[in-house]
Amino acid sequence: EWVPNIYGGNENLEAVEFLKQLNSIFKKKYPDALLIAEESTAWPKVTGEAAEEGLGFDYKWNMGWMHDFTDYMSYDPVYRGAHHDELTFSMVYAYSERFCLSLSHDEVVHGKASLLEKMPGDEDQKFANLRAALGYMTVHPGKKLLFMGQDIGQHREWSESRGLDWPVLEEEKNRLMKNYVQSLLHMYREQKALYELDFDANGFEWINSLEWEKNLLIFLRKGKKMEDTLLVVCNFSGQEYEKYQIGVPYPGKYKEI
Numbered sequence: 001e002w003v004p005n006i007y008g009g010n011e012n013l014e015a016v017e018f019l020k021q022l023n024s025i026f027k028k029k030y031p032d033a034l035l036i037a038e039e040s041t042a043w044p045k046v047t048g049e050a051a052e053e054g055l056g057f058d059y060k061w062n063m064g065w066m067h068d069f070t071d072y073m074s075y076d077p078v079y080r081g082a083h084h085d086e087l088t089f090s091m092v093y094a095y096s097e098r099f100c101l102s103l104s105h106d107e108v109v110h111g112k113a114s115l116l117e118k119m120p121g122d123e124d125q126k127f128a129n130l131r132a133a134l135g136y137m138t139v140h141p142g143k144k145l146l147f148m149g150q151d152i153g154q155h156r157e158w159s160e161s162r163g164l165d166w167p168v169l170e171e172e173k174n175r176l177m178k179n180y181v182q183s184l185l186h187m188y189r190e191q192k193a194l195y196e197l198d199f200d201a202n203g204f205e206w207i208n209s210l211e212w213e214k215n216l217l218i219f220l221r222k223g224k225k226m227e228d229t230l231l232v233v234c235n236f237s238g239q240e241y242e243k244y245q246i247g248v249p250y251p252g253k254y255k256e257i
Contacts, residue, residue, distance in 0.1 A: 016055070023056030034058045036100055047098040059143055062099040065090040070107060073133050076120045077215055077238040084212035087236075090140070091209075095201045099142040108147055108158045115150040117157070125238065127153060127173050131180055132236055138184045139194060139221060139232045141204055146181075153177035187257065192223035193230045207231070207247050218246055226250070 005013050023035055037046050037057040048054020068086040075083060108114050119129035130153060137144060149164045153174045156165055168174040188194050197203025207218040215237035221230040231248060235241070248254065 019055045019057075020050040024050040027056070037061065038102075038104075039063075045097075058098065059100040060097045061102040061104070061145070062090065062142055063102065064093070065099070065140075065142070066102050066104075066107065069133070069137075070103075070115075070118060072236075073129060074118050074120065077236060080215045080236055081212045084215070087217055088209050091204065091206075094141050094204070095199065098199050100145050101137055101140060101142045102145040103137070103147055103150065104145060105147050105158055108150065110157075112157065114154050114157050116153045116155060121238075123173070127177060128238070129236075130177065132234065134181060134184060136217075136234050136236075138188055139230070139234075141198055141221075143198070144188075151178060151181040191221075191230055191257075192225075192228045193221040196223040196228070205249070207249075214241065216241075220249060 002010050005011055007013075026033065026035060035057045036059045037055070038061045039046050040061075040063040043055075045052070045054035046060045047057050050056035068089060072080060072083050072086040103115065106112075112118075115133070116126050116130050119126040119133070121129065134146070134151075137146075147158065149158055152164075152166075152169060154165045154168060158164075169178060193203070203222045205220040205222065207220060209217060209219070211218070215235065217232075217234040217236075219232050221232060223229065229249065231246070231254060233246065
């Protein structure tokens with residue numbers, strides 16, 4: 001219920017002070033620990049320093065990105081163009097907090113389906129869409145949270161009453177999915193552009209965010225050195241585009257990774 005504080009607002013001032021004190025003391029005692037807020041409002045400075053009126057968390061779940069992105073991916077590629085803004089909107093506020101891209105257990109329980117089963121099309125198309133989704137998540141600014149079982153393309157949604165569906169790894173599609181996620185994580189660690197300037201707006205630049213008819217996104221991820229720059233092309237159309245021309249930031253040869 002709406003309970004006024006001493007200033008006439010309904011913010012819980014005691015809870016704010018508790019979180020600030022908890023986080024500041026915790027960081028002094030355990031400097032290597034991470035404090036992550038599952039927070040779904042527009043409350044400012046959740047990841048701001050406690051000494052500067054922030055709450056002092058290290059990261060905040062990016063619930064807006066999660067809702068927009070899973071909604072976009074659930075559409076057949078034919079209809080995705082009309083929802084292109086759900087792909088690009090996250091970059092409007094990406095640097096307002098230190099975000100963690102969260103695909104948590106909440107998204108794969110209680111009839112919401114596993115990530116694989118959220119994808120449109122037949123089984124091959126579902127796996128292709130999930131690869132595109134996790135590839136995009138890997139190169140999008142922000143830290144990553146992926147719930148167990150989604151990395152192997154589990155068909156059933158998660159349940160606390162049973163273990164993960166490990167037997168699916170006997171299927172080639174699922175083994176390849178696991179290997180693909182493993183490769184993504186190795187790439188993330190090897191490519192400095194994916195983490196060095198993760199919370200600095202200078203670490204990201206659009207090349208083309210307007211190709212809604214082709215379901216394409218093209219952008220740069222930058223590290224501290226020019227030669228670490230990545231040119232990212234995401235294709236959510238389900239089609240191949242032959243000899244498609246793309247603007248590049250520097251002259252020279254580009255290597256596909």
